[in-house]
Amino acid sequence: MNASNPGALTSSLLYLDGVSVSFDGFKAIRGLSLTIEPGEMRAIIGPNGAGKTTMMDIITGKTKPDVGTVMFGGSIDLTKLDEAAIANLGIGRKFQKPTVFDFHTIEDNILLALKAPRSVAKTLFWKTAAAQAKRIDDILGIIKLGDARDRLAGSLSHGQKQWLEIGMLLAQDPKLLLVDEPAAGMTDGETAETAVLLKEIAKDHSVIVVEHDMGFIRELGVKVTVLHEGSVLAEGPLDVVSANERVVEVYLGR
Amino acid sequence: MISRFLLQNMDKRGYAFLAIVAAIGILVPLLNLAVPAGSPLHVPTSTMSLWGKYLCYALLAISLDLVWGYCGILSLGHGAFFALGGYAMGMYLMRQIGSRGTYGNPILPDFMVFLNWQELPWYWYGFSSFPFAMLMVLLAPGLLAFIFGWFAFRSRVTGVYLSIITQALTYALLLAFFRNDMGFGGNNGLTDFKDILGFNVQAQATRAALFSMTCVMLIAGFLIARGIVVSKLGKVVIAIRDAESRTRFLGYRVDRFKLFVFTVSACMAGVAGALYVPQVGIINPSEFAPANSIETVIWVAVGGRGTLVGAALGAVVVNYAKTVFTSGFMAPYWLFALGALFVFVTIFMPKGILGTAQQLWEKRRKPAPTATPEPAPAE
Numbered sequence: 001m002n003a004s005n006p007g008a009l010t011s012s013l014l015y016l017d018g019v020s021v022s023f024d025g026f027k028a029i030r031g032l033s034l035t036i037e038p039g040e041m042r043a044i045i046g047p048n049g050a051g052k053t054t055m056m057d058i059i060t061g062k063t064k065p066d067v068g069t070v071m072f073g074g075s076i077d078l079t080k081l082d083e084a085a086i087a088n089l090g091i092g093r094k095f096q097k098p099t100v101f102d103f104h105t106i107e108d109n110i111l112l113a114l115k116a117p118r119s120v121a122k123t124l125f126w127k128t129a130a131a132q133a134k135r136i137d138d139i140l141g142i143i144k145l146g147d148a149r150d151r152l153a154g155s156l157s158h159g160q161k162q163w164l165e166i167g168m169l170l171a172q173d174p175k176l177l178l179v180d181e182p183a184a185g186m187t188d189g190e191t192a193e194t195a196v197l198l199k200e201i202a203k204d205h206s207v208i209v210v211e212h213d214m215g216f217i218r219e220l221g222v223k224v225t226v227l228h229e230g231s232v233l234a235e236g237p238l239d240v241v242s243a244n245e246r247v248v249e250v251y252l253g254r
Numbered sequence: 255m256i257s258r259f260l261l262q263n264m265d266k267r268g269y270a271f272l273a274i275v276a277a278i279g280i281l282v283p284l285l286n287l288a289v290p291a292g293s294p295l296h297v298p299t300s301t302m303s304l305w306g307k308y309l310c311y312a313l314l315a316i317s318l319d320l321v322w323g324y325c326g327i328l329s330l331g332h333g334a335f336f337a338l339g340g341y342a343m344g345m346y347l348m349r350q351i352g353s354r355g356t357y358g359n360p361i362l363p364d365f366m367v368f369l370n371w372q373e374l375p376w377y378w379y380g381f382s383s384f385p386f387a388m389l390m391v392l393l394a395p396g397l398l399a400f401i402f403g404w405f406a407f408r409s410r411v412t413g414v415y416l417s418i419i420t421q422a423l424t425y426a427l428l429l430a431f432f433r434n435d436m437g438f439g440g441n442n443g444l445t446d447f448k449d450i451l452g453f454n455v456q457a458q459a460t461r462a463a464l465f466s467m468t469c470v471m472l473i474a475g476f477l478i479a480r481g482i483v484v485s486k487l488g489k490v491v492i493a494i495r496d497a498e499s500r501t502r503f504l505g506y507r508v509d510r511f512k513l514f515v516f517t518v519s520a521c522m523a524g525v526a527g528a529l530y531v532p533q534v535g536i537i538n539p540s541e542f543a544p545a546n547s548i549e550t551v552i553w554v555a556v557g558g559r560g561t562l563v564g565a566a567l568g569a570v571v572v573n574y575a576k577t578v579f580t581s582g583f584m585a586p587y588w589l590f591a592l593g594a595l596f597v598f599v600t601i602f603m604p605k606g607i608l609g610t611a612q613q614l615w616e617k618r619r620k621p622a623p624t625a626t627p628e629p630a631p632a633e
Contacts, residue, residue: 060503062499082502083499083502083503084502084505084506084507084508087502087503087504087505088505092503093503095500099497099500100497100500101492101493101496101497101500102496103492103496104489104492104493104496108489111486111489112486112489112490112493112501112504113504118504118505118506118507119510120487120510120511120514123485123486123487123490123511124482124485124486124487124514125259125485126485126486126487168504172504172505
């Protein structure tokens with residue numbers, strides 16, 4: 001997709017190189033380099049404190065790196081932009097703890113996420129067009145919450161909230177989805193369904209999944225990056241990575 | 255287009271509010287003007303003006319509810335916007351006095367003559383024109399809110415820190431307006447008004463017209479606030495209240511949405527202040543007192559935060575109680591009663607009068623609720 005973009009420095013959708021950030025002297029990320037190709041789904045694993053969430057904070061503009069390059073779409077420097085600008089570029093994020101708008105209905109949660117102009121004036125005089133209403137219906141169908149559309153999101157179960165958040169990501173229609181622990185707190189059945197849903201989404205989006213659940217990652221069947229102490233320890237198919245001695249030592253072997 | 259915006263998804267409660275305010279706005283002046291003073295149905299002019307004052311407070315409460323109830327911005331300085339609107343109206347009324355002041359100066363208001371000022375300060379220019387003064391009623395508070403909000407919301411000042419600086423804002427203005435050399439009458443403020451648009455402000459008919467106008471503006475303020483909160487922008491604003499950073503990650507520029515509602519709210523508070531001044535006959539720096547702004551928060555909390563109608567109800571109920579309390583032998587205890595009321599409402603009726611009444615009503619209607627429980631703030 002970047003072949004046509006003359007300003008592109010790389011063909012990758014997301015390109016991190018030599019990124020470091022520290023909080024009060026603690027190096028949360030040190031010299032992290034990572035590339036995601038268009039259309040790729042990548043799983044990221046690593047022990048607690050490996051820097052997984054901090055990495056997502058950097059990509060989405062919540063945290064600014066001390067040094068390093070973070071490029072999106074080959075030519076856009078993400079370190080210069082704020083959260084809203086990055087979201088509007090097409091990077092969506094699902095948080096570890098499901099954060100939906102509890103006092104809005106499920107339908108309104110999707111409506112707020114739906115790809116549309118985000119300005120004050122446009123939202124003040126907003127009218128949902130037929131195509132947009134249909135898109136909302138479709139998404140509610142995909143996440144199996146169509147019957148609950150008028151319920152408040154706050155009344156959903158934990159697993160349903162995770163799904164609603166994934167639905168909101170779909171509504172945003174981002175180029176890149178960052179999904180933080182989508183299977184956390186889910187039953188085995190829900191976890192399996194979530195894997196199917198993510199694989200479905202990955203058909204036409206790039207996805208980064210951070211997860212602890214090895215069974216879940218096996219179901220996804222994608223390339224895995226292992227983070228440790230803020231940098232990449234190993235990268236490759238799950239079987240190769242899990243045979244790596246260092247990985248076993250710091251993460252799997254526990 | 256505009257009526258669609260203002261009336262979209264109007265609920266029963268909204269229609270009831272509009273009907274009641276409209277009925278009061280027509281009946282009270284009628285019972286004051288057309289019914290002879292001896293009749294039991296007669297509404298004395300003093301009562302009408304007193305209720306006019308309550309309704310101005312109701313509009314102020316709605317404006318605060320818009321930012322606090324829906325956007326989560328707890329402004330402890332909304333009295334400042336109210337007072338600025340009041341001063342703009344007061345300046346117009348001062349200029350209407352002309353040479354009828356004690357010192358008979360055709361240009362300078364009495365307090366300026368008293369201070370030996372030779373000419374009108376530049377910022378008093380234009381206030382002899384009613385349309386200009388009305389523009390300033392909106393612009394003075396609106397601009398202050400815009401500039402203040404621009405810096406505060408961009409720097410992501412939230413929560414208790416924002417509340418404290420709004421409080422500091424109104425306190426700073428209180429001190430500034432107390433100074434004689436500010437040119438706003440200092441300690442005494444602006445008073446001794448004679449005419450508004452050529453009509454005697456003391457006249458019964460003028461008072462009746464001002465009362466009706468207050469009802470009209472209360473209705474307009476309610477419709478605008480409601481139009482905003484039920485629009486998609488309103489949903490964004492509620493989302494900001496409940497999960498600000500999540501809203502940002504969806505791509506909404508949170509600071510601009512906050513700035514919009516804050517500025518609209520300040521203009522609305524300014525209008526309330528402008529209607530208040532001719533009805534009470536004076537505007538002085540005490541309107542900037544931090545305690546006034548905090549009392550406004552209590553009205554909204556008592557009536558029901560995030561309901562608009564509840565805010566207006568709370569303002570009227572608390573102020574009526576205040577009038578009853580402070581005019582009898584219980585006068586010294588009013589502040590204790592107000593404090594107790596706030597504590598009582600916070601602990602036992604967290605959703606305010608309106609929210610609690612609604613809960614009781616729903617319980618009676620359907621003992622086993624099948625639908626979703628109604629949350630306090632969303633509507």
